[in-house]
Amino acid sequence: MSDKAPWITFRPELKVLDCTVRDGGLVNAHQFSDEFVAAVYHACVDAGIDYMEIGYKNSPKTFPKEKFGPWRHCDESDLRRVVGDHDPEKTGLKLAAMADAGKSDWETQIVPAAESPLSMIRVAFYAHQVSEAVDMIRHAHELGYETTANLMAVSNITEEEIDTVLDAIAPTPATTMVIVDSFGYLYREQIDRLYRKYAGALEGTGKEIGIHAHNNLQLAFANTIEAIILGCNRVDATLFGFGRGAGNCHTELLLGFLRNPKFEMRPVIDVIQNYIMPLRKDLDWGPSIPYNITGQLNQHPRSAIEWREGATPDDFLGFYDKVVAEI
Amino acid sequence: MSDKAPWITFRPELKVLDCTVRDGGLVNAHQFSDEFVAAVYHACVDAGIDYMEIGYKNSPKTFPKEKFGPWRHCDESDLRRVVGDHDPEKTGLKLAAMADAGKSDWETQIVPAAESPLSMIRVAFYAHQVSEAVDMIRHAHELGYETTANLMAVSNITEEEIDTVLDAIAPTPATTMVIVDSFGYLYREQIDRLYRKYAGALEGTGKEIGIHAHNNLQLAFANTIEAIILGCNRVDATLFGFGRGAGNCHTELLLGFLRNPKFEMRPVIDVIQNYIMPLRKDLDWGPSIPYNITGQLNQHPRSAIEWREGATPDDFLGFYDKVVAEI
Numbered sequence: 001m002s003d004k005a006p007w008i009t010f011r012p013e014l015k016v017l018d019c020t021v022r023d024g025g026l027v028n029a030h031q032f033s034d035e036f037v038a039a040v041y042h043a044c045v046d047a048g049i050d051y052m053e054i055g056y057k058n059s060p061k062t063f064p065k066e067k068f069g070p071w072r073h074c075d076e077s078d079l080r081r082v083v084g085d086h087d088p089e090k091t092g093l094k095l096a097a098m099a100d101a102g103k104s105d106w107e108t109q110i111v112p113a114a115e116s117p118l119s120m121i122r123v124a125f126y127a128h129q130v131s132e133a134v135d136m137i138r139h140a141h142e143l144g145y146e147t148t149a150n151l152m153a154v155s156n157i158t159e160e161e162i163d164t165v166l167d168a169i170a171p172t173p174a175t176t177m178v179i180v181d182s183f184g185y186l187y188r189e190q191i192d193r194l195y196r197k198y199a200g201a202l203e204g205t206g207k208e209i210g211i212h213a214h215n216n217l218q219l220a221f222a223n224t225i226e227a228i229i230l231g232c233n234r235v236d237a238t239l240f241g242f243g244r245g246a247g248n249c250h251t252e253l254l255l256g257f258l259r260n261p262k263f264e265m266r267p268v269i270d271v272i273q274n275y276i277m278p279l280r281k282d283l284d285w286g287p288s289i290p291y292n293i294t295g296q297l298n299q300h301p302r303s304a305i306e307w308r309e310g311a312t313p314d315d316f317l318g319f320y321d322k323v324v325a326e327i
Numbered sequence: 328m329s330d331k332a333p334w335i336t337f338r339p340e341l342k343v344l345d346c347t348v349r350d351g352g353l354v355n356a357h358q359f360s361d362e363f364v365a366a367v368y369h370a371c372v373d374a375g376i377d378y379m380e381i382g383y384k385n386s387p388k389t390f391p392k393e394k395f396g397p398w399r400h401c402d403e404s405d406l407r408r409v410v411g412d413h414d415p416e417k418t419g420l421k422l423a424a425m426a427d428a429g430k431s432d433w434e435t436q437i438v439p440a441a442e443s444p445l446s447m448i449r450v451a452f453y454a455h456q457v458s459e460a461v462d463m464i465r466h467a468h469e470l471g472y473e474t475t476a477n478l479m480a481v482s483n484i485t486e487e488e489i490d491t492v493l494d495a496i497a498p499t500p501a502t503t504m505v506i507v508d509s510f511g512y513l514y515r516e517q518i519d520r521l522y523r524k525y526a527g528a529l530e531g532t533g534k535e536i537g538i539h540a541h542n543n544l545q546l547a548f549a550n551t552i553e554a555i556i557l558g559c560n561r562v563d564a565t566l567f568g569f570g571r572g573a574g575n576c577h578t579e580l581l582l583g584f585l586r587n588p589k590f591e592m593r594p595v596i597d598v599i600q601n602y603i604m605p606l607r608k609d610l611d612w613g614p615s616i617p618y619n620i621t622g623q624l625n626q627h628p629r630s631a632i633e634w635r636e637g638a639t640p641d642d643f644l645g646f647y648d649k650v651v652a653e654i
Binding site: 187188189215217218219220221222223225226229240250252253256257265266269270272273277289292296314315316317320321 | 514515516542544545546547548549550552553556567577579580583584592593596597599600604616619623641642643644647648
């Protein structure tokens with residue numbers, strides 16, 4: 001591992017993606033004000049972050065505009081209203097959007113990259129959707145975007161399914177394959193195993209490995225560090241961990257760990273204090289016992305989210321008894 | 328490492344110590360009701376936890392009884408009032424108290440083990456206090472206690488100081504030497520390095536290595552797992568992470584990770600819901616940005632604690648600017 005810098009220095013090729021608006025929008029149906037999204041955008045620019053994922057390119061048929069805010073669909077006009085003539089060169093920031101297999105009108109929804117402020121399309125998919133994902137990656141690549149392959153819920157599928165997905169993604173133009181711990185279930189030894197599997201299958205393709213961790217077991221940051229130590233060069237995080245359920249690896253913790261002097265902490269703390277913390281009056285996220293429980297059981301967090309939104313959010317014992325009775 | 332069980336099974340020799348009352352008492356000057364301490368005690372028994380640290384054997388001269396509750400001194404009469412004729416054999420739980428070098432009247436304060444419900448004295452000390460610590464360990468051992476050596480603030484001293492301490496502790500009767508990350512500063516690679524240093528210096532003494540982690544960087548649980556993977560068999564945790572500043576490794580997360588079927592989760596969630604969560608109305612602990620900042624800077628959390636207790640606890644940016652100006 002002679003190409004790995006020790007932790008006291010840094011790897012310039014390591015890129016941080018802040019997905020606060022995209023993942024956090026799963027908590028509030030992407031009903032953010034333009035001011036909020038602009039504040040996150042400017043914080044990312046000022047902090048030296050490499051990529052900002054500003055939302056989903058998902059279908060307004062699946063996610064009607066009466067119910068879901070603009071960042072679920074990322075119409076070009078909505079993007080332009082907030083980021084104007086965004087220039088990746090001048091700002092050092094590339095904008096990304098995620099498209100979900102099965103939930104995106106990607107054939108028509110994605111305009112040529114030259115006409116969009118977006119530089120990257122991240123394709124999210126479950127294992128059984130890998131064929132559509134490959135088509136999506138090729139299509140977005142042809143339109144001029146950098147693309148990534150984000151296989152979700154990897155803790156819940158077989159080794160054979162993972163191998164099949166990796167074989168299918170290897171020849172695509174995706175620059176990155178992301179390890180996605182959707183259920184916040186993975187311990188460090190499993191991160192190690194997955195990293196080696198991904199890296200082995202993608203050897204020689206020039207693809208980078210990414211990491212997207214959830215915080216059900218308070219391991220999102222730790223697992224992200226572990227992936228970085230192993231060689232991951234594409235790293236997801238969100239401001240104060242804002243994201244569905246237990247939330248994500250915290251951007252401010254990650255930047256504190258990375259030693260690249262281009263990163264600035266102050267704009268990150270500023271936007272957290274003035275834009276993220278106020279959301280906590282109305283929205284719930286971050287590790288709590290219901291999310292611990294679903295994480296430990298390798299379950300989707302939806303039952304914990306429902307409990308936290310229900311009549312007795314702090315009746316942890318009631319949730320525990322319910323879950324134990326159901327397994 | 329043929330003696331290490333894979334994570335899916337368990338190591339019977341791994342022992343869990345819950346230090347909720349001892350470490351949490353640093354948040355409220357150990358002003359707990361008897362009912363609270365009894366509830367934690369019964370939860371530890373019911374959960375199959377191996378050791379419960381019920382407080383400090385520290386001096387009432389240093390910590391006057393008008394200001395500090397009984398669990399700062401652990402007078403035998405206070406212990407008996409709550410745990411009665413505690414029987415380690417019948418309950419499976421051993422009781423421990425911590426004595427701080429420089430703050431304990433250990434020559435007079437510790438009664439013979441046969442007369443006390445306590446089974447273990449943990450000796451906490453800074454590097455410069457190691458000579459007193461050795462005397463304390465020998466004294467408590469002669470009185471019939473199991474003893475441990477807890478070198479605090481290990482992230483803030485030189486390699487040579489650590490080596491000197493390990494050389495001094497090696498010939499003592501302490502059964503365990505604990506890696507104590509007082510400032511919540513250590514990353515996994517540093518845990519690895521310290522574990523190997525401790526294990527190397529203590530090889531052949533029969534001593535176990537312990538881990539006591541703080542959660543400033545949301546790494547307490549992760550670092551505890553790392554220490555376990557390496558071979559630590561003595562592990563500290565607190566209920567819902569209750570402890571000074573950013574708090575500790577959460578007992579409920581730890582038990583969820585360990586696969587020993589003797590551990591029961593339900594009593595842990597029960598006591599958290601009914602006794603720990605209500606404390607949050609008045610007391611502040613757990614990771615937040617001020618603790619992130621002191622952790623990243625390898626500073627004692629006291630400035631962050633003061634900030635959180637001050638007039639503008641959520642002015643993270645103000646704290647950041649203050650700290651940056653001072654370094």
